[in-house]
Amino acid sequence: MKRVDMRTKAYAPDIIELNRSGDLCFEINQTKPRTEKMRQLINELLLTPLDATSNIASPMDIDRGKMLHIGKHVFINHHLTAMAIDNITIEDNVMIGPDVSLLTANHDFSDHYVLEAAPILIKRNAWIGAKAVILPGITVGENAVVAGGAVVTKNVPANTVVGGNPARILKELDEK
Template sequence: MDDKGWAVKGPLELHEAEWADKFARASNIIYELDNLHPSEVDKKHQLLNDLFGHIGEKTEVLLPFSCNVGSNIKIGKGSFINAGCTFLDTDSIEIGDYTLLATNVTVICADHPVSTRERILPVDDDLEDEDYSYIDDKGNFDDSIEYTFLNTKKPVKIGNRSWIGANTIILPGVTIGDNTVIGAGSIVTKDIPSNVIAVGSPARVIRKNK
C-alpha cells in the first residue's frame, strides 16, 4: 500500500526484508554509539550523521539513544536531545531548530488499529475476508489459525524553539508547534499549536507562552 494507506503485517523485521535491513542497520549503529568512550566525540558525531536522515549543526544527542530506523529522523540546528530518548520512527520524525527534548522522551510513529478484528489478522492472506469468518458469533478467534498483528504509522513533527519535558510520550500523527512547552510526564495525543504551554495526560493547553 502507499504511505497514505500504509498497513503491513508484523513483526516487520520478520516478514519484510526491507524493514529487517533498516532495523538491522539502525541497531548496529546504536550499538556502536552506546559502546563509545566519552572521549570519542568525533566518532559519535560521525555515527549520528550516519544514523539520521539529517542532523543540524551544533545539535547534541546524549546517550543512550534508541530508534527503529534512524534515516526517518531529521533534526534541525542547535537542538538538544537528552539521555534516554526513544524514537519509534517507522514514519518521519521532524524536529526543528533550537528545540529541547528532556530525558526519556518517547516519540512514536508506529501504530496499530484499536479494533481487535482489524489489529489481529491471519498470517495467511487467503484466510482474510470481509465477514471475519475465523471469528465466531461470540467473538472467539479460531485457534487453529496462526495470527499476527497489523502495523500502521503516522509522522510526528516538533517545531522550532520548543521544549519537551522529561518522560513525555508523543503519539503517532502529532504536530507540536513552534515556541511550545510540553510539561514533564505528559502524553501528547493530538496536535498542540505554537506559542503555548501544554501539560497532562492527555496534554491540554493551559496558557499562552510568550
C-alpha cells in the same frame, strides 16, 4: 495514517533498517560521549550529517535512523526513544529532555501485526520536557512547551504549554 502489515514482503526493508539502526545504537551507546567517533556513528545512523550546532546525548534507542530529521541548534538529552516507521522531523532550536518517547506507530486493535503509522513534527523553538510521550501524527507547534511526563495525543498549538495525561493546554504564551 499509513498501514503497514509486518507479515508482508514489503516490510522486509524495514527489518533491514531496524537491524542497521539497532546495531548502530548499540555501538553509539558503548562509545565515549562527545567524541568524533560518536558523531560519525550518529551521522551514519541518520544517513545524513547532524548539524554541528545540534547534539544527541547517549544512550539512545532509535529504531529507524533514516526516518529521523534534525535541524540546527537542537539538543536531545539522553534516553531518547524514537520509533520511526514514519518520519520524525525536529525543526531548529528544539530542546528535548531526558527519557522522551517519539512514537510514530501503534498496532491495529483487530490485527496486531498491522502497524498504523503517522509522522511526528516538532516545530521551531519547541521544548519537550523529561519523560514526555509524543504519539503518532502529532505536530508540536512553534514555541510550544510540552511539560515533563505529558502524553501528547492531540496536536499542540503554537505558543502554548501542555501537560498531563492526556496532555491539555495549561497556559498560553506570548508570541515570540
